Amino acid sequence: MWRRQHALLRRISLLKPPAATGIGCYYATEPEGRKPKTAPLQSRGMVDRFRLRAKGGDGGNGCISLRRSRSDRQGKPDGGNGGRGGDVILECSRSVWDFSGLQHHMKASRGANGISKNQIGTRGSDKIAQVPVGTVIHLVEGEQPSLSVNKATRALDPWDIPDAVEHSPFSSSRIGNKMMKGLDSSRSSQHISSKKNTAENDRERGNRNHREKEPCYMTEFVRTEDYDGTSYPRQVRVDENDQSDDEDDEFWEDDEEELDMEEVTEEKEEEEDVRYSVAEMTKPGQRLIIARGGEGGLGNACILKEMWLSKAHKEEEMASLSTGHPGTETYLILELKSIADVGLVGMPNAGKSTLLSALSRACPEIADYAFTTLRPNIGSLTYEDYFSVKVADIPGLIKGAHENRGLGHAFLRHIERTKVLAYVLDLAATLNGRKGVPPWEQLRDLVVELEHYQEGLTKRPSLIVANKIDEEGADEMYEELKKRVQGVPMFPICAILQEGVPDLRVGLRDLMDASDPQGIELSKIVVD
Ligand SMILES: Nc1nc2c(ncn2[C@@H]2O[C@H](COP(=O)(O)OP(=O)(O)OP(=O)(O)O)[C@@H](O)[C@H]2O)c(=O)[nH]1
Known part of the structure; x- marks a missing residue:
């Protein structure tokens, strides 16, 4: 107290x-x-490149078991299948900014082993990691990631619901035999016995001798092709008393809802091993399976009775069939490329962050020393007609950034996807005794650095923002800049007082809508 x-x-x-x-x-x-x-957030470094090893959960082993009774001395195989291993999934989310929350090694859970009385092992739980919008995936080793549908694909099948509960809809006695036909009711985490359900059904009908009324199930194997062409055996139960299999087939076909990777863009392999940009995650909620869980091994209930009876020759074969498959492994490099419409590029201290805060509601850190901005900032610029443009402010670039000077040019990946480039130049860099670089030289250095990073990047629609027009002597500098650089729209502004910013907003919109806008050519910049 x-x-x-x-x-x-x-x-x-x-x-x-x-x-x-x-x-x-x-x-x-x-x-x-x-x-x-x-x-x-601003004072933290950004983890925008990340190496990740992922392994899907191994499949559980199938069970080898015989159920003997007085009437059946030889015994009836009743070993359940092993559960499928969990998948490792990347989920695109707006709630994360970078990869700092990820682990370098991720492994999904193993499927449980099958047990006797036809009880099938539970599916291993998936491991889901959230990645920011704009994540690009490069494949170093392993199989190509595949897009997964966000909803549960086999919603009605406890076999595939991670950690499915005992009270599965299929354990209910209300489910008729026809429904049960396509679904093995024993496939649940708590090993629900199909036998028990059948008994319950029969009891409801007032039939005490339920064994005789049991539907006659035959287990068949079907070879199914997976999304990537690998085939695996799949168990299908057929009721000999009911020949209408079409519904079953449809049910299983519905399971195959995994999308083809339409959005996957494969680029030329620049290095030997790495396959660049195999997938992109651009929409919140989008999911990508990067490592698949292994299929569970087969229990002997699924293996044809003859095979079991002649076990003298088939023991090895059975052992291999009953062992769960290992999950797949992948080694990936994740890279974050911010998604923005306009990229602000400029030397350190040019006023990019101040401009971003003037254009949008973003609050980046602003200070009068170089390299205040350590991570890209994104702001949203909204027009009267609710048209919205995303603006990215990236850390300052200096001459020689491609040789890793300053912060290097790794941050330029964040403007790779932008439609428009805005070069922010500091008109006051050489004024009042400052030992900076004149604006036209700033522009030339920026263009050279962008071209070093990616050829043709400067051909994007561009405009020049001549900042700090409020400083003494900046007007003359602006006039000189206009003479030395041609063919690109230019906007004199004072970001700190928001002067000229409304015109710039209009200019950006025009450039976004323009039919044949031009980039900046090095030949059109006159430098001493
Ligand atoms: N006089 C004047 N100063 C400005 C103007 N815009 C920005 N500044 C000042 O310039 C300095 C640098 O501004 P920032 O917005 O941090 O520049 P930055 O380009 O983001 O710098 P880095 O983060 O290093 O890349 C700050 O002291 C600002 O107050 C302006 O229009 N006029």
């Missing part, structure tokens, strides 16, 4: 009075000398 009161008093002592806050309410402050647990 005393401790609780003490803690309460301590908390109250951390509250500032209304007079101090000026907004008429109390708020808690961190005690002096103690740092907050997590640094603000």
Whole structure:
């Protein structure tokens, strides 16, 4: 009790009075000398490239078991199949910014082993990792990731529902035999026995001798081709008393809802092993299976009776069939390429972050020293007609960035997808005794660096933002810049006072809508 009161008093002592806050309410402050647990987003480095090894869960082993009775001395095979291993899935989400929350090794759970009385092992749980929108996947080793539909594809099949509960809809006695035909009711995490359900059905009908009324199930194997062409055996149960198999087939066909990778873009292999850009994750909620769980091994209930009876020759074969398949393994490189319409490029201190905050509601860190921006910032610029444009501000580029000077040019990947480039030039870099670079040289260096990063990048629709027009002597500098650079729209602005920003907004919109806009050519920049 005393401790609780003490803690309460301590908390109250951390509250500032209304007079101090000026907004008429109390708020808690961190005690002096103690740092907050997590640094603000802006001061944290960005993990935008990540190496990931993933392994799907192994399939559970099938069970070899015989059920003997007085009437059947030889025994009837009743070993259940092993459960399928879980998949490793990447999910595209707006709630994550980079890859800092990921683990380098990810493994999904193994499927459970089958057991006697036709009880099938549960499916291993999937491992799901969230990645930011704009993630590009490069494949180093393993099979190509495949897009997965966001909804449960086999919603009605407990075999494939990770950690399915005992109260599966199929364990209900209301389900008739016809429904049961296509679905092995024993496929649930808690090993529900199909025999038991049948008995329950029969009991409901008032038939005590339910064994005689049992539907006559035959187990058949069908070779099925997977999305990638690999074939595997699939168990299909056929009721000999009911010949209408069409519904069953349809049911299984519905399972194959995995989409072809239409969006996958394969580029030329630049290096020997890495296959670049095998998949992109651009829509929130989109899912990608990067490692598949192995199929479960077959229980002897699925293996034809003759095969079981003549076990002298088939033991080895059975052992291999009953062993669960291992899950697939992949080794990937994840890269984040932000998705924005306009990219702001400029030298450090040119005023890119200030401009972004003037154009949108983004609040990037602004300071009068170089390389304040350590990670890309994205703001949304909305027009009166609700047309919205995403603007990306990336860390400053300096001459020689392609040789890893400054922050290097790795951040340029964040403007790779932009439609329009806005070159932010500092008109005051050489004014008032500053030892900077004149704006036209800034422009030339930026163009050279962009071309070093990716040939043809500067051919994108571009405009020039001549910032800091409020500084003394900036007007003359702007006039000089206009003489030295031609063929590109130019906007003199003062980002800090938001002067010229409305015109720039219109200019950006025009450039987005223009039919044949032009990029910047190095030959059209006159430098001493
Ligand atoms: N006089 C004047 N100063 C400006 C203007 N715009 C930005 N600044 C100042 O320029 C300095 C750099 O601004 P930032 O927005 O941080 O520049 P940046 O290009 O994002 O810099 P990095 O993060 O290093 O890439 C800050 O001190 C700003 O206050 C302007 O229009 N006029």
